[in-house]
Amino acid sequence: MRFKLIVAFVDETCTDDVLDAARKAGATGATVINHARGEGVVKQTTFMGLGLDIQRDVILWLVEEHMSREILETICRIGQFDTNPGQGIAIQIDVEDAVGVAHQVELLSKEIEDQI
Template structure:
């Protein structure tokens, strides 16, 4: 079984919605790194010299490769990533090898057989 790593950078107010939707789309779990910040195409504005940074969360999903595109599109839809400037972004990367995922493999084998 082959896996992809989906890394999603989302505004913290949509993190729970993205997690729930990704699970419904086939993700078997995630790791959330809170309180990250970043900068996109446009710099954040300031108010009397104070930065108005929006906190973002980084969500890491290790998902089965046949489910990865659907999960990625679900994250986009729920998070509004392509629709709203500054809403975040998500990428997927190939995972060459992974350990500690045998329990996920057992659960996913039946799901993947139905998709192939």
């Protein structure tokens, strides 16, 4: 079984919605790293011109490759990444190898039998 790592940088106000949607799309779990800092193309400032640190959450999902695109698109839609600039981004990366996922492999094998 092959896996993809999906990494999403999301506005902390929509973290729970993105997590719930990813699970409904097939993700079996996630790791959330709270309070990351970031900035987009245009650096946001306060009314006095001071820098405004935007708090983000970084969410990591290890997902089966056949399910990864649907999960990625769901994250994008629910997080409104393409419709609201600065809401967040998500990427997927090929995973060469993974350990500690035997319980997921067993569960996912049953779910994706028809796709393979």
